[in-house]
Amino acid sequence: MVPKNAFQKHIELEKRVLKLKAYSERSTLNKIEINDKKIGFITSGVSYLYAREMYPQASFLKLGMTFPFPSELAREFAKKVKKIFVIEELEPYMEEQLLLAGIKFKAKDPSFRVGELRPEDIPDIVKGKVRKYVPQTSRKAVMCPGCPHRSVFSVLKKLRLTVTGDIGCYTLGALAPMQALHTCLCMGSGVTFFEGFKKVLGRDVVGVIGDSTFVHSGVTGLINLAYNQTKGLIIILDNSTTAMTGNQPHPAVGITIKGEPTKKLILEDLCRVCGADNVDVIGAYDIKALEELVKSRVNADALSVIIVRTPCRLIERTKLKPPVLEETKCKKCYLCLGLDCPALRKDENGLIKINGKFCVGCNLCVNSCPAQALRKNE
Amino acid sequence: MNKSQTINVFFCGTGGQGVLTAAEILGQAALLEGYHVKKSEVHGMAQRGGSVESHLRFGKTVYSPLIPQGGADFLVSFHKDESTRLKEILRPGGEDLTGYIDKGAHLEQGAKYLNTYLLGVLSERLPIKENNWLKALEAAFKNKNLKENIAVFQKARKEVRLS
Ligand code: SF4
Numbered sequence: 128m129v130p131k132n133a134f135q136k137h138i139e140l141e142k143r144v145l146k147l148k149a150y151s152e153r154s155t156l157n158k159i160e161i162n163d164k165k166i167g168f169i170t171s172g173v174s175y176l177y178a179r180e181m182y183p184q185a186s187f188l189k190l191g192m193t194f195p196f197p198s199e200l201a202r203e204f205a206k207k208v209k210k211i212f213v214i215e216e217l218e219p220y221m222e223e224q225l226l227l228a229g230i231k232f233k234a235k236d237p238s239f240r241v242g243e244l245r246p247e248d249i250p251d252i253v254k255g256k257v258r259k260y261v262p263q264t265s266r267k268a269v270m271c272p273g274c275p276h277r278s279v280f281s282v283l284k285k286l287r288l289t290v291t292g293d294i295g296c297y298t299l300g301a302l303a304p305m306q307a308l309h310t311c312l313c314m315g316s317g318v319t320f321f322e323g324f325k326k327v328l329g330r331d332v333v334g335v336i337g338d339s340t341f342v343h344s345g346v347t348g349l350i351n352l353a354y355n356q357t358k359g360l361i362i363i364l365d366n367s368t369t370a371m372t373g374n375q376p377h378p379a380v381g382i383t384i385k386g387e388p389t390k391k392l393i394l395e396d397l398c399r400v401c402g403a404d405n406v407d408v409i410g411a412y413d414i415k416a417l418e419e420l421v422k423s424r425v426n427a428d429a430l431s432v433i434i435v436r437t438p439c440r441l442i443e444r445t446k447l448k449p450p451v452l453e454e455t456k457c458k459k460c461y462l463c464l465g466l467d468c469p470a471l472r473k474d475e476n477g478l479i480k481i482n483g484k485f486c487v488g489c490n491l492c493v494n495s496c497p498a499q500a501l502r503k504n505e
Numbered sequence: 506m507n508k509s510q511t512i513n514v515f516f517c518g519t520g521g522q523g524v525l526t527a528a529e530i531l532g533q534a535a536l537l538e539g540y541h542v543k544k545s546e547v548h549g550m551a552q553r554g555g556s557v558e559s560h561l562r563f564g565k566t567v568y569s570p571l572i573p574q575g576g577a578d579f580l581v582s583f584h585k586d587e588s589t590r591l592k593e594i595l596r597p598g599g600e601d602l603t604g605y606i607d608k609g610a611h612l613e614q615g616a617k618y619l620n621t622y623l624l625g626v627l628s629e630r631l632p633i634k635e636n637n638w639l640k641a642l643e644a645a646f647k648n649k650n651l652k653e654n655i656a657v658f659q660k661a662r663k664e665v666r667l668s
């Protein structure tokens with residue numbers, strides 16, 4: 128909208144908000160339910176259901192329309208009940224509306240402004256308590272056996288690089304024992320954080336981002352890297368799918384969401400036109416070649432992109448034989464466990480065991496063993 | 506258990522175990538039986554083996570879609586670690602079905618039928634008629650090994666009755 132129209136339209140918008148306020152005051156979306164007059168709840172949505180569950184006999188002002196806030200209706204409700212509690216998740220929006228209208232209520236403890244509410248929180252809010260619930264640590268998620276991301280991270284970790292990361296399965300590289308990914312904010316930040324980190328640290332930084340995330344919002348960051356004449360290395364972890372959310376295709380896969388073939392975006396061409404000086408495509412499992420390539424690019428005076436292209440294990444399901452483990456050679460250094468492969472574990476006696484059902488024979492652990500206790504099964 | 510009281514079933518396990526399917530089937534069976542039903546799912550990183558929970562509540566009128574802590578009548582777990590972590594959801598006197606995981610892991614049809622096996626065990630404890638269970642199973646497994654699923658379900662029911 129051009130500025131002149133925007134000014135006029137904004138005034139109309141403000142008038143409309145006043146009309147909506149009048150509607151909110153009399154709408155059947157907002158209703159008063161009077162039962163026990165000693166206790167009244169002002170609430171909406173799922174919070175109403177929790178309060179109703181725990182206090183079935185209480186009185187309620189249930190709001191189906193919270194903006195504009197029906198303050199006159201709330202005033203009417205307040206006259207009918209003795210004590211008022213506001214049950215809402217997160218920010219105290221309704222509480223603030225009551226404060227503005229000068230309606231008295233019992234405020235919830237600020238600890239209830241964080242996270243979702245649960246039914247058992249309602250009695251604690253009423254009693255003025257602090258929140259008891261702290262989320263329990265849940266099962267740790269882990270990359271699949273043979274995941275191509277694991278190979279890449281094993282290299283980045285070995286080279287002790289600072290890694291700016293992004294959102295996808297590979298974010299799991301941040302967890303112990305891997306701890307090879309050091310930042311994660313939003314989609315695209317693997318590239319844009321790289322730019323900032325590179326400016327500050329000067330060297331030994333690499334940005335990583337998945338293929339679908341790159342298409343979604345990494346490409347703008349790469350254009351900026353070129354435009355700002357930043358030098359350094361971005362790695363696109365191209366497993367040819369959107370794995371984390373359940374294997375959806377994306378423009379660089381060449382298949383539509385309906386499973387039909389379509390125009391395929393060529394990532395290497397895209398990176399070049401964005402201004403990358405070097406674009407290499409390499410597989411994930413040749414660790415030595417990958418290490419050499421990363422070393423040659425990371426601190427070079429050029430903007431480089433390495434596309435590590437190996438399909439997700441949920442697409443490529445063929446398995447090779449598990450490595451051979453020679454127990455007598457094992458030094459119990461447990462370097463192999465640093466890969467966090469679900470197929471490898473230490474048993475009760477401290478011996479390394481390979482789970483033949485899980486192992487896909489990627490041989491990454493063979494590479495990690497300094498004592499040659501793990502050997503490729505040819 | 507009478508029909509007016511709300512029955513709370515808490516399902517938990519890890520991604521890919523069929524936790525959500527099991528809750529869906531119970532929800533469907535309870536709907537067919539004429540109950541008011543609410544279901545709520547909690548999952549994070551389920552694709553990568555993360556934890557999955559489902560709250561299933563049915564009765565005359567159900568308000569909260571989540572089971573209050575200490576309010577579950579049944580804990581149906583697919584993974585022992587998850588039971589240990591989440592067992593506080595059970596009410597005093599509520600029943601923990603974790604012990605059935607081992608029995609369901611050795612089915613001749615294969616370990617992937619664990620969800621149907623546990624449903625069979627649970628079904629014997631709930632006021633829902635057999636034909637409604639079967640209809641719900643049929644809706645869920647129409648093209649996916651329906652015969653095997655029904656066989657596992659009936660086997661579990663029989664075992665419970667004999668024990
Ligand atoms: S890396 Fe090799 S020597 Fe070290 S614990 Fe593993 S198998 Fe044994």
Ligand code: SF4
Nearest residue numbers: 468486487489490492
């Ligand atoms: S070869 Fe080693 S790293 Fe690869 S899947 Fe098997 S146990 Fe895991």
